[in-house]
Amino acid sequence: MCIRDSYWGEAAGVAEASLVYYSDAAAAANALRTDGVDAVLRAEAYDQVESFEGDESFDVSVGDTQAVVVLPMNNDHPELSDPQVREAISLAIDKEAVLAAATSGHGTVLGGPSVPTDPYYADYSEERPHDPAPARELLEEAGVGDLGLRFTVPNRPYAEAVAQVVQDDLSAIGISVDLETQEFPAVWVEQTMTDQDYDLTVVSHVEPRNMINYDDPDYYWGYDSPEASEHFSEARAATDDADYADAMEAAADQVVDDAPGVWLYNSPNIVISGEGVEGLPQNDLGVGMDLSEITVSP
Helix, strand or coil: CECCCCCCCCCCCCCECCCCCCCCHHHHHHHHHCCCCCEECCCCCHHHHHHHHCCCCEEEEEEEEEEEEEEEECCCCCCCCCHHHHHHHHHHCCHHHHHHHHHCCCCEECCCCCCCCCCCCCCCCCCCCCCHHHHHHHHHHCCCCCCEEEEEEECCHHHHHHHHHHHHHHHCCCCEEEEEEECCCHHHHHHHHHCCCCCEECEEECCCCHHHHHHCCCCCCCCCCHHHHHHHHHHHHCCCHHHHHHHHHHHHHHHHHHCCEEEEEEEEEEEEEECCEECCCCCCCCCCCCCCCCEECC
16 A cells, blocks of 8 residues: 555555564564564454563554344244343343453443443443352243253354353353354355254344344344334434434443343454554544554664
8 A cells, every 4th residue: 555645634653564464363463573564453362462462572452343242042942932031131241250361351341332432332241240149040030941942053163162152151050052153155155144044043243334224124133123113213213413322322322221232242353563563543443544644764
């Protein structure tokens, strides 16, 4: 990527930037250590972050992304159509343990469908704290016993780590979970998302402002709420930012109350840079990568 001499705006801090994509997180980290790259954006070698932080040759910043790692429940499933059962599952899952397993503790625990960079973000992380005892009581009240669920898991490291924690947590309240690993994206998108052939699944939704998907009753989790839909309609009709944010927060309140899924965590945007590199974007807003403020000094 190069800057045009005829560009009308303020000049960027560097004249040229080369982007290198790595399919393996450890390979990207190793490239930074060996001077193969100057910085790593959206770093996912979570187990190496602490060592980079302890090395004065590198700077580490941890920001937010648009990613919502969520455990959708198929709301068309006979037992999962009951809000009490969905709430029980929400209470059973230890999100701190999920975060530790998936990202070595990096990121933000969520309890709702919005993320910290959304203008309507609210912190729902304590809405349903990990508490197996009331989870068992809710299942008993719902008349549900010996519940077995099929959990389709995309073959991504974070998803497989999450699935193991969820399986153990649900077992503790009497729900047996059969894990079925699926190739991602091909198999998971076709069978789980398109055909809606699943009971539980887990995925990182990375599209910006993706909470709007809860206003689509045909979406793969099958959530249909007239109350939430009314708030989403108010948001679409809003003529200023404040009204829009208020309506979206009201929609989020309703969605969280209905518990169509379990919102686990917001993936971090970890940026690691070598000496002399400044101006890297802290947050990943999902709509491009702003490299205009980057400077590199000898």
